[in-house]
Amino acid sequence: MASIEVSNKQVILKDYVTGVPKESDMLIKCTKLPLQLKDGAQDILVKNLYLSCDPYMRGRMKNIASYFTAPFTPGLVINGHGISKVVISNHPEFKQGDLVAGFTGWEEYSIIPEGRGMRKILHTDVPISYYIGALGLPGHTAYIGFFKVSSPKPGETVYISAAAGAVGQLVGQFAKLHGCYVVGSAGSKEKVDLLKNRLGFDDAFNYKEEPDLNAALKRYLPNGIDIYFENVGGDMLEAVLENMNIFGRIAVCGMISQYNLEQGKGIKNLSQIIIRRIKMEGFLEPDYAKTYPEFVEKVKGYIKEGKIVCMEDITDGLENAPAAFVGLFHGKNIGKQIVRICDDK
Incomplete structure (x- = not known):
């Protein structure tokens, strides 16, 4: 047949x-x-x-x-x-x-x-x-990058680039639940409004409207950055390094500004990692596969309790x-x- x-x-x-x-x-x-x-x-x-x-x-x-x-x-x-x-x-x-x-x-x-x-x-x-999404690769990535790689403490200042994306929006919400002060950047007024009014970020800005990213970070994060969740790379990373606090942590999740370039942009101020004693660590979600059940249980609870918005x-x-x-x-x-x-x- x-x-x-x-x-x-x-x-x-x-x-x-x-x-x-x-x-x-x-x-x-x-x-x-x-x-x-x-x-x-x-x-x-x-x-x-x-x-x-x-x-x-x-x-x-x-x-x-x-x-x-x-x-x-x-x-x-x-x-x-x-x-x-x-x-x-x-x-x-x-x-x-x-x-x-x-x-x-x-x-x-x-x-x-x-x-x-x-x-x-x-x-x-x-x-x-x-x-x-929130219970899959992006959510698990946000969870391990913030809780496992960044070692956050309540009251610290967290900055997230590409904050309206699948990972960034969750990092910000995790950080708020952890008692941190959270600022994000995105590429449109609509996204900035979403971060501040729907997702609970303390502040946010449109990086496309900022001719000087270093000055923008000083304005939005006057007390410096304890944790930077890196999704962009390039000029943004250079500006962040000038605004990190002593013993700050950078969780390197992605560098979307570099993905379509044949030659990636060099970073000119890496010496700030030494001067400010910054811990900068790249990570991949599969390396933390054993934490997936823990992550799902916790984040599913947040979702059902209305503590996390899933966009x-x-x-x-x-x-x-x-x-x-x-x-x-x-x-x-x-x-x-x-x-x-x-x-x-």
Whole structure:
């Protein structure tokens, strides 16, 4: 008997990307996928519901090893974090109908070899899209970067660049819950208003309106910076180093200003790290995988108690995924950028 086939729309990387990514760097392709799995392998076949657009994916569009994982292959499906429903399973830990979160293809259906990298979603008392946002990679990144890397103390001053993004907005809210004074920067008046009026930041500013970032930081943070959560790099990092307090900490999460450059910007005042005895530490979320259950339990509680606001920017339709991804590098998203392929019905 012939197997049942389904139409499977996919997002394909055309070729390696130079400069700022464009929608035309990706194409939409429709294929057919048999609804069956090979015998003898513990694979699962999933229907993808939500996909996560993340800045780190830009590094995988270059023909070099990324800090996160291997580069994408031109002509093949892009992949990243997503939320899916199990359609067929040969794996003992997953059954048909399970909701899962992990690495999947930018396509309607994906086969996940041995269920690798997938976590079962056990708690559906919050929107499942949160498992690629506040309860997923961005949330866990914010949690470990602030609580584990930055070693915060109540009353300290925290500054966050790209503060309206998926990670930054949560760092700020964690810092407020911890009793810190929190300032963020973003790239529009709308985002600045969001930080101050919706997310509870003590203050915020539009970096695009500041001709002198050093002066801006002195104005908004007159007592200096104890903790800087770094998402931007470049000129912002230079200005921050001039405004760090003695024994300050910098948690280096990302440097989005550098991702599309062929040659990254050099920092001219690194001597401030010595003078001010600054601890500057880069980190990756997978290094702290063991803290994920602790993180979910705590942050899910915050969400249900209304102590954390989860901002999502949802784009509908797989065919619109390239535009949603490219928008990250033009500051179009407010909060976590998600592509909704379909709901969980």
